[in-house]
Amino acid sequence: MKREMSSRAYKAAQNYIPGGVNSPVRAFRSVGLDPIFVESGRGSRIFDIDGNGYIDYVCSWGPLILGHSHDDLVGKVTETARKGLSFGLSTQAEVEMARIIVESYIVDSKPAIDLVRMVNSGTEATMSALRAARAYTRRDKILKFEGCYHGHSDAMLVKSGSGALTYGVPTSLGVPEDVIKHTLVGRYNDCEQLREIFKAHGHEIAAVIVEPVVGNVGVISAGHEFLRAMRELCTEHGSVLIFDEVITGFRLSYNSAAGYFGIAPDMACFGKIIGGGLPVGAYGGKADIMKTVSPLGGAYQAGTLSGNPLAMHVGMKQLQILRDNPEIYGRLDSMGSRLANGLRQAVSDLGLDYTVNQVGSLVCLFFAGGSITDYDGVMRCDVPRFNKYFKLMLDRGILLAPTQFEAMFISAAHTDADIEYTLECCRESLREVSRDEG
Numbered sequence: 001m002k003r004e005m006s007s008r009a010y011k012a013a014q015n016y017i018p019g020g021v022n023s024p025v026r027a028f029r030s031v032g033l034d035p036i037f038v039e040s041g042r043g044s045r046i047f048d049i050d051g052n053g054y055i056d057y058v059c060s061w062g063p064l065i066l067g068h069s070h071d072d073l074v075g076k077v078t079e080t081a082r083k084g085l086s087f088g089l090s091t092q093a094e095v096e097m098a099r100i101i102v103e104s105y106i107v108d109s110k111p112a113i114d115l116v117r118m119v120n121s122g123t124e125a126t127m128s129a130l131r132a133a134r135a136y137t138r139r140d141k142i143l144k145f146e147g148c149y150h151g152h153s154d155a156m157l158v159k160s161g162s163g164a165l166t167y168g169v170p171t172s173l174g175v176p177e178d179v180i181k182h183t184l185v186g187r188y189n190d191c192e193q194l195r196e197i198f199k200a201h202g203h204e205i206a207a208v209i210v211e212p213v214v215g216n217v218g219v220i221s222a223g224h225e226f227l228r229a230m231r232e233l234c235t236e237h238g239s240v241l242i243f244d245e246v247i248t249g250f251r252l253s254y255n256s257a258a259g260y261f262g263i264a265p266d267m268a269c270f271g272k273i274i275g276g277g278l279p280v281g282a283y284g285g286k287a288d289i290m291k292t293v294s295p296l297g298g299a300y301q302a303g304t305l306s307g308n309p310l311a312m313h314v315g316m317k318q319l320q321i322l323r324d325n326p327e328i329y330g331r332l333d334s335m336g337s338r339l340a341n342g343l344r345q346a347v348s349d350l351g352l353d354y355t356v357n358q359v360g361s362l363v364c365l366f367f368a369g370g371s372i373t374d375y376d377g378v379m380r381c382d383v384p385r386f387n388k389y390f391k392l393m394l395d396r397g398i399l400l401a402p403t404q405f406e407a408m409f410i411s412a413a414h415t416d417a418d419i420e421y422t423l424e425c426c427r428e429s430l431r432e433v434s435r436d437e438g
């Protein structure tokens with residue numbers, strides 16, 4: 001498969017954009033290839049500027065749960081744009097959007113959040129939620145878990161340090177030690193450590209933030225027990241439990257991860273799906289917590305383009321389609337299972353010891369054996385082998401995320417035939433990879 005135009009575009013891009021990309025994963029660096037430049041997308045397919053078509057499992061990293069350029073969403077863009085692109089003043093669409101989110105976020109027949117503030121990205125949502133939680137509790141410390149990604153704000157760019165388990169070190173240059181000294185880092189799915197952390201620091205912890213299913217190091221589901229322990233410890237110690245639902249929101253179910261697991265957090269962050277492909281984020285929580293946010297309270301947070309009419313109308317349309325067609329989730333789940341089971345079959349037929357994790361429409365083939373339930377498990381993966389597999393899949397017209405450490409995203413536009421063809425390509429690519437290595 002030729003990708004000369006993309007390679008040429010990439011060279012030109014590097015003259016004007018750092019690394020030629022506006023988000024690092026797009027550079028395909030971890031797989032050692034030139035990135036593709038996209039021309040268009042339609043349904044489950046994406047087309048590059050060389051004219052190659054691929055079945056897309058990136059789906060813009062999650063937002064496109066209905067696939068590319070869904071007619072109703074594209075229609076909303078043009079309809080809305082004719083009335084104006086931005087006002088920086090209130091519109092009814094913002095209210096409607098907030099209502100849809102609150103009314104969807106149901107656990108045990110009750111809304112888990114009361115008030116929602118719209119922002120422009122997932123990063124902004126988590127950053128702002130943490131500020132509100134700190135304002136509400138008048139505490140500074142935050143607990144996150146290794147392998148969870150919560151955007152690129154300073155306080156969240158932290159991994160666990162060696163030795164002392166819970167104090168983190170920055171994962172990026174430019175993040176002051178002073179800023180992250182308030183961020184504790186725990187091991188995902190480790191209830192015992194969680195209890196220890198609360199025993200030592202519970203009275204200082206403003207918030208615990210977690211991806212209920214980790215979608216940023218492949219796919220790892222939280223155990224029920226882990227989420228339940230977190231819920232109980234936060235209640236007991238007066239800490240705010242924040243579910244980062246930027247991936248899981250409206251993906252695991254219409255009631256998001258909270259509904260899926262039946263566990264209510266105190267706050268939730270959204271992004272990706274709620275914008276339908278337009279830049280958006282949102283954070284919400286219990287009224288008492290959200291009342292700390294300005295203009296009601298002293299926690300400042302603002303945004304010139306927040307609640308942008310295009311993002312509101314397109315996002316809302318996507319959410320309405322999901323709400324009014326609940327069978328979509330059944331289809332996504334069954335395609336996810338089919339893909340995961342097919343991958344497991346392919347792996348076992350070839351005598352390979354690889355693990356497949358799946359939660360609904362999120363699937364990951366880990367190039368490592370055994371059960372993978374935390375970051376350390378993911379780090380056992382044979383990355384060079386994945387990279388070969390990625391290239392073989394790309395050449396067969398299957399676009400995976402260009403790194404081992406991301407999920408495959410299935411959309412409602414994917415067909416059973418897409419899944420079957422993908423599995424055929426997986427079998428051949430895995431066979432080639434294992435043959436090469438003997």
Ligand SMILES: *Cc1c(COP(=O)(O)O)cnc(C)c1O
Binds near residue numbers: 151245
């Ligand atoms: C993508 C993502 C974010 C960051 O969202 P951006 O819109 O990229 O800033 C935060 N949390 C999770 C779980 C994500 O997957």
